[in-house]
Amino acid sequence: MNRFDYIRPASVPEAIAAAAVPGSAYLAAGTNLLDLMKVGTLRPERVIDITRLPDLDRIEWLPDGGVRIGAMVRNSDLAYDERFARMFPAVAEALLSGASAQLRNAATVGGNLMQRTRCAYFHDLASACNRRLAGSGCDARDGENRLHAVLGWSEHCIATHPSDFCVPLVALDAVVEVEGPHGGREIPVDLLHVLPGATPERATALAPGELIIALRLPAEATGFSGNARYLKLRERTSYAFAVVSAAAALEFEGGQIRKARIALGGVAAKPWRAREAEAALTGVPASREAFAKAAELALADALPSGDNAFKIELARRIVVRALSLAVEGTPKIMPALPASPFSTTAGVTHVA
């Protein structure tokens, strides 16, 4: 790990002033930052500890029924918040399907949003990686790439965004509140993470020194609470990143789908909202055929970036499966294996 100056500001304005110096990085729990600093992928000269900033560790219910979550709320505290889990069950399920209990106890909401890709070439300093060092090339293109992106990738970068949490957030129109050297602004989570194009070194829409202070979910998203799921396929039962995942949320009226929300994880450098698939489901009855068509639309632009063509069909099946589970209804209690297709609940089949 490189040497750095450790700075512990007492307020948001102090933190932003401290981070205005180039080479600064914000530190929350550090579960991702310290990991990347240990291997040398990130080498900040100044580490700004934001864990003591006041008022960022609260879950506040807004008068209109939405919720505002401080950036320092820990993943486990949010997932196990009884009201939050009832109103936004797919988000709670996604949180509990990510990482391990120890990591969820430490990791923060803001840190989860800002986590970096798990592409091995980004972590390996001996490999070329445009995301780590602009213009150096991409060794993943001809490397071990069976888990890489199938949507929105470019010749410059085929990495995926690893978050589970962000997938239902994007589906439910969550917004982040940001403070920075030039004041505050709001960014929809869907626009927070950016596709690589020719500049994969830029992973988010945040300007240098900007800090996420809160996340908001709109009241409208609570309308899906009865029919919302997150489903995540992993290479082992627990404690693994998604091969592919999907959030599906439905609202019904008179036997027909009034509103549908679908987003995919593990397929692109950002959580992938499937708006055309949602539109195709609006105003039709739930059926296997309608879901299959939605899945086709969701993956219509998908292309393998390497040895990963299988992920495209897998993603279609996960979309159909997540929608089918959403129709069955949100489980009354959190499944023993959150988001797992290999549920031990009697009567659930292992094949879609």
Next chain:
Amino acid sequence: MSLSISLTINGQARTVVLDDPRVTLLDLLRERLDLPGTKKGCDRGQCGACTVLVDGRRINSCLALAASLDGAEVTTIEGLAEGEILHPVQAAFVAHDGFQCGYCTPGQIMSAIGLIQEGHANGDPERIRELMSGNICRCGAYQGITEAILEAQKTLAEGNRRDAA
């Protein structure tokens, strides 16, 4: 740049002067405070051998910057037994063969204590396995670990009922 931090470790107040902010909680415990019971496995948050309780919650000490934990209360494996009397979770690991080589065991036990306090497993072995997935055991003692946690959970709940009575 030196930095002074205060920690309560296994009930004892400690003031530590850090000459370098890079030190993790894990390295602080093992290398500077003579508490090597907490193990360094992967040092990257993937194996769980370094699990300790910070302010009562289980975390990976390898991914926590010591400087950031100024003021925290830390419990390590050394802080569990009272003299020769093992903590109920330690006793249950012995009774159920919850280990073979023992390297992951301090982390498994600290994680199990955290799991029981969190109260989400409800005696369901499937939930215990899921909530212990952050602790890897190379010897594959998982069956014994799950049984040990099930028993310890019962023992601790009975103890709590006795205390309340």
